[in-house]
Amino acid sequence: MCGIAGLVRYDGGTPSAVERVIAMRERQRHRGPDGDGLWHDAVAALAHNRLALLDTDGGSQPMRSADGRYVLVYNGEIYNHAALRRELAAHWPFRTRCDSEVVLAAYAAWGGACVHRFNGMFAFFVWDTERRRGFAARDRLGIKPFVYRQADGELLFASEAKAILAAMPGAPRADIGAVTEYLVAPFFSGVARPMFADMDYLAPGHALHVDQDGVRVDRWSVDPSPADTTMAWEDGVEAMRQHLARAVERTLVADAPVGLFLSGGLDSTLIGALAVRAGMSPQAFTIAFAGHDRYDYATSLIVGSDDQPFAEAAATALGLSRVDVMPSREDFGDSLRAVALQNDALPAWEQELAQHHLAQAAAGRVKAVMVGDAADETHFGYHFLLDPQATRDPLHVLQRLTGDPYLRPGLLAHPLEHHAAGYRQLAADAGHRWDTAEDRVLATQWLVRHRWLQRLLHNGDIHGMAHGVEARVPFGDVDLLDFTATVPVRHALRGGVEKALLREAARGWLPETIRQRRKSALPKDQGVGEALRRHAHATLARHGEPVAAVMDLPRLLRRAADPRPLDEHERAVFYRACALSHWATAHEVRFA
Incomplete structure (x- = not known):
């Protein structure tokens, strides 16, 4: 994981202010404490901050092809890079062991179609010095960020929106619509467009092209296969087990220590169990708050139980060393301010404080951590999917989780209804209906997958990289995602239990109390x-x-x-x- 930045004068002008690209690189230096680089020609300038997890000595960027034609800046991890390297070796004189060079070689060989070959998380930009055109792409879930701004004949891009501010004139303006959505529906916000005006996110599964004709964006990812209504339960369980095991094995590959954020829930414990089965013993990090064993979780909206006893039991059962991260309440105000400055999409919920403290603690011990993100959002893991009232319309989800947003009078009439109608239309545009009970579950799940998950992944990236720690997402494995898309609702929610097929696949790999534990969000300090x-x-x-x-x-x-x-x-x-x-x-x- 790294930070990328660049400037392209697509109108043919010279990017005379290379200092602007350096300023972007410096603004996101926290993303790459292991090195930085700069390259430019008469049209483009590219910069990079490096967090080295593979080939520490040989993976510096911007990376240029041996013939000098292509220049790459890349952020991410391609987990199948070894197989791709073997395929490309006959035509490419590899000089490093890192996956960055595989991305560069793949683009040189296959052009933009290379993205269909990648299993992993990525955001990258390649500049073709011969044809004076650039290509950028982002992984299908949007695990790795890519923010850009086009104006006055130039393209600016970076890993973080606040980095682009360093290359813009004057004070930034707020995107009032994005900020309003943040206040009304925080868990769906900050992913459709940045909080700063005049910027855009490259959407997950999309590519950007820039040349003398300007900038255009198109979608490269394909729709997942439809659910396999003939899938037998036993076959689904076995296939799930195989895909899970391979997904975790892939995310363990690194030249630096890889840890685990362990909540004692199904998802993170399952990752830990499969890492142990693969011969690894990742150090685990658990957030802990004083007095949480005395809190009445029956009154909580999304935090269902105290993580501490479950995390302790999980670590003991798996033989993992564990670090309890216990923030001081005296530092609460300073921590909130730090998180607000880290997250340029604006912090959506208090649990981001826990992410901040976990990453801060992990930074001195590991360079990457495995996280359970994307499990609930791709395996039907939320309680409200089982509630016919909640899935009737997005409005009911907003009413349950948001409440009164305290908007300025006159800013937006009926704010919850306004945004709920927009989310319903998004799902409808994607082909979903709200007719039958199953239709409504699938439509709600689509919103969770395409908006909630993107916000979670953004938060995981931004808070981890604020401390130079890469968040790896085994549940974002491409093969696992493709299989999961074929699981019918009757298996995913079998017996009125969320993530039913995933839970059954985990049988025998972790303690039963954890396998059957209900979904509980990352905790927040109930005492502050x-x-x-x-x-x-x-x-x-x-x-x-x-x-x-x-x-x-x-x-x-x-x-x-x-x-x-x-x-x-x-x-x-x-x-x-x-x-x-x-x-x-x-x-x-x-x-x-």
Whole structure:
């Protein structure tokens, strides 16, 4: 995992300000503490920050082909790079052992079609010096980021939106629509477009082309195979076991230590169990908060139980060494501000604080960690999929998880209904209906897969790379994804149990108490409600102006001054209001 940045003058002008590309590289130096590089010609300039996990000595970027024609900047891991290397070796004089050179060789051999050969996570840009054209692509799930801006005859791109700010003139403007979505539907936000105006995300599974005619974007990923309605339960279980084992084996390949974020839930424990079966013993990291064993989880929206006893049991059963990461509540305000500055898509939920502390702790011990992201979103893992009321319409999911967003009066009438209608249309445009019970489950699952998952993956990347730690996603393995797409709903939710087929595939690999444990989100510190209220009161009183552009600041201040305990929805509102204030203040964001 690394950071990439670049500038292309597609109007034929000279990128005279190479310093702008260097400024982007420096803004995201945290993504690549092991080295950096710069290359430019008369039209393009490319920069790279490197986190070295393969071939530490030989994988520097920007990487140029032996004939000098192609120049690559790349971020990610191609897990089948060894097989591709063997296929390409007869036509390419490999000089390194790293997967970056495989990406470069694959593009030289197959052009943009190379992306169909990759199993892994990636965002890369290749510049063709001979034909003066560039090609960029992003993996099908969007695990690796790619942000770009086109204006005035030039293309800017980077791994993080805030890096592009370093190459833009003047203070940035907020994208009011994106910020509003963040407040109304945080778990679906920050992935359709950046929070900063005049930028775009290259969508997952899409490619970007730039030449003298300008910039165009198209989709390269294909729709998954339809569900196999004839699949026998036993056959599905066996196939799932085989795909899971291979997926984890692939993500273990590295020249540096690979750890594990272990919650004691089904997904992370399953990854740990399969890593052990593959002969590895990753160091595990678990977030722990004081007093969580005394909290009444029956009142929680998405955190269903305390991770600590389950993580301890999982590590013991698997023989893994474990690090308990225990943040100090005294540092809560500083941590919230740090997370707000790290996440240029704006922190969506308090659990991002846990990601921040986990990555910070892992950074001194490993360079990569395996995470359970994408399991719930591709294996029907959310409780509300089993609730006919919740799946009737996206509005019911928003009402359950968001509540009152405290929007500024007059900003948007009926905000939950407005965004729910948009999400329903997105699913309909993708071919989903809301007619039968199964239709509604599939439509809701599609939204979870295409919006919620992208936000989770963005957060995993941004908080890990803030500390120079790569997040590896075994459940994003291409072969596993292709198989999972064929699993019918009746198997995925068999017996009224979420992730039923995945759970059955895990039988015998991990303790039964963990295999049968219900979904529980990454925990947040239930004991910081009062600290959050005080932090919100102080923050909004000092730096409330940007918040007032989109939120009801007088109402927020009145509630922040009220010593009554915040309920869960109120906590979420104040967390996002504080994050918005810190983000806007630090980046000097304009809201007009």
